[in-house]
Amino acid sequence: MRLSLPAPAKLNLFLHITGRRADGYHELQTLFQLLDYGDVLEFDPAAELSLTLSPATPDIPLAVNLVWQAAHALQQYTGCTLGAQILLRKRLPLGAGLGGGSSDAATTLVGLNRLWQLGLSRAELIDIGLPLGADVPLFLHGTSAWAEGIGERLTSVELPPAWYLVLAPDCQVSTAAVFGHRQLTRNASPITIRAFLEPGGLGQSANNSCQGVVEALYPQVKAARQWLDQHAPARMTGTGACLFARFDTEDQAQAVRAQIPDPWDGFIARGVNQSPLYQHE
Secondary structure, X not given: OOEEEEEEXXXXXXXXXXXXXXXXXXXXXXXXXXXXXEXXXXXXXXOOEEXXXXXXXXXXXXXXXXXXXXXXXXXXXXXXXXXXXXXXXXXXXXXXXXOHHHHXXXXXXXXXXXXXXXXXXXXXXXXXXXXXXXXXXXXXXXXXXXXXXXXXXXXXXXXXXXXEEEEEOOOXXXXXXXXXXXXXXXXXXXXXXXXXXXXXXXXXXXXXXXHHHHHHHOHHHHHHHHHHHOOOOEEEOOOOOOEEEEEOOHHHHHHHHOOOOOOOEEEEEEEEOEOHHHOOO
């Protein structure tokens, strides 16, 4: 029985770093917008665990792949000794701020929970997934959401329909380098969901606390943001490198995508409030 499941991307419509905890993690506020575009994972029963990536990434050790880590975390939590052949069809760029690795991990937990008939609840999967990455709970939660804490305290939000052009410059951003940078703003003023979402509220003025540091470290990101800004207000997602702009229609977004200069790339996606991962439950 082959099981094929999506691993959707996310955008941070804004990202404020509001403090730093004693354990080194950063307190934040963000609004996660799920997209109808991302990676795809396929699961087949097998005697042992195996993972194949398409396209292959021979320079990245298997042990650091979040799909591999998620599968073993699920086995350890449940004591399950079953195996699976896992194929990861990678469409999202690495180091992009789109949550690709975290989404892959979440889809792995959901997929193997079904394949192995473990019967774990969504809350149990979130408990397993959080140590793998702060964004993993979002993708298991399954809706666009307002997030606080380190990103694990989630409140579902209904966002208006929108199309996004996501622009990928020719670089990968190190999240550790960004959060460890001495010039990162760590005292942004907290805001409320209501203040952000209400007409004429803070939504237009809220920004990404990481963007200045990333643009200083990676000039390609700044150049891409300046180019996209000529067509629509552009903002960086997560810790980068991808930028995004919102459009009312797919045609508007496609018209700008057609003008993306080399060597940058990009894709069009629709913002969704319910994750494609749970669409066929």
